[in-house]
Amino acid sequence: MRRTIDWVNGAIEIIDQVALPGEYRTLRLTTVDELIGAIQRLAVRGAPALGGAGALGTALAAFAHDDPAEVRADAERLAGARPTAVNLSWGVSRALARLGDGPEAVLAEALALLDEDERLNHEASARAAELILEKCPRRPLRLLTHCNAGRLATVGWGTALGVVWHLHAAGHLEYVLADETRPLLQGARLTAWELAEAGVPYRVLPDSAAAAAMARGMVDCVVVGADRIAVNGDVANKIGTYGLALAAARHGLPFVVVAPSSTVDPELRSGDSIVIEERAAEEITTVSGTPVAPPGTKVFNPAFDVTPAELITAVVTEKGPLAP
Numbered sequence: 001m002r003r004t005i006d007w008v009n010g011a012i013e014i015i016d017q018v019a020l021p022g023e024y025r026t027l028r029l030t031t032v033d034e035l036i037g038a039i040q041r042l043a044v045r046g047a048p049a050l051g052g053a054g055a056l057g058t059a060l061a062a063f064a065h066d067d068p069a070e071v072r073a074d075a076e077r078l079a080g081a082r083p084t085a086v087n088l089s090w091g092v093s094r095a096l097a098r099l100g101d102g103p104e105a106v107l108a109e110a111l112a113l114l115d116e117d118e119r120l121n122h123e124a125s126a127r128a129a130e131l132i133l134e135k136c137p138r139r140p141l142r143l144l145t146h147c148n149a150g151r152l153a154t155v156g157w158g159t160a161l162g163v164v165w166h167l168h169a170a171g172h173l174e175y176v177l178a179d180e181t182r183p184l185l186q187g188a189r190l191t192a193w194e195l196a197e198a199g200v201p202y203r204v205l206p207d208s209a210a211a212a213a214m215a216r217g218m219v220d221c222v223v224v225g226a227d228r229i230a231v232n233g234d235v236a237n238k239i240g241t242y243g244l245a246l247a248a249a250r251h252g253l254p255f256v257v258v259a260p261s262s263t264v265d266p267e268l269r270s271g272d273s274i275v276i277e278e279r280a281a282e283e284i285t286t287v288s289g290t291p292v293a294p295p296g297t298k299v300f301n302p303a304f305d306v307t308p309a310e311l312i313t314a315v316v317t318e319k320g321p322l323a324p
């Protein structure tokens, strides 16, 4: 299966996630500025995929400039393209650390990161699937997820949807409820596309219907990805995740977060200081370019929220459940 992001003949190739589900196409990015643009319009998105973008983008810069200062300047702009997902700056830093050994060494580090991501996500999601089977006696299971934490959000395999692949393959999954995830609809556009492609039974629901689905007994466990995890277990993830955790707690349902350990920010003691990306008003006031609010409408459009550790049953990485 094609990687979400890869290095092909001296440039970065990505699956264009803005075009899905209507069109499956790839984009070839040859400069750091093209990559920054793709990140900011979410043509490539998702914390682990952004880790790969940060590392590969740093390799692009290393081949483009002889002066290390210019490479570092490009890398700094790249790391700042989106503030919340820690993997972007982590991928940049990891590749940049090899700059002294030349651009080929920077690229080698980036390619190693890509190889690791797929393997770590496979392991993290396998461990999370085991934990969910232990916590949820009902068979087959009915999962609810938010946004897209599938292979499109990673270099490959996926995190929350990686759990789905494991449980589906083992015959333990009845269906997945996928929040559409306003305003950019990563759930309806991307998660549904991945589930359909994999032949997993699913239904898409408005984000506002998730609590009602839990109240109706339609959900056994909520499983989501993450963009930045504090050492105390607080988790930044797509806007709406916090509300899901509150509803899950009200209904006594397990709430499980799956991520590679690279999404844990070792500098972050709690979620209080996570920088939350605010996005453009047009994402709220228009749908497919058509206004759905009066001209000049002001919005509140944070791309993420922070779920406190006490609402999370487990944060599972490739190393197993995180000990706060």
Ligand SMILES: CSC[C@H]1O[C@H](OP(=O)(O)O)[C@H](O)[C@@H]1O
Residues within 6 Å of the ligand: 042, 045, 046, 047, 048, 146, 147, 148, 149, 150, 153, 154, 159, 160, 186, 224, 225, 226, 227, 237, 238, 239, 303
């Ligand atoms: C596996 S990390 C996926 C994570 O990233 C998404 O955010 P965005 O689509 O804005 O990049 C969302 O928070 C997902 O849970």
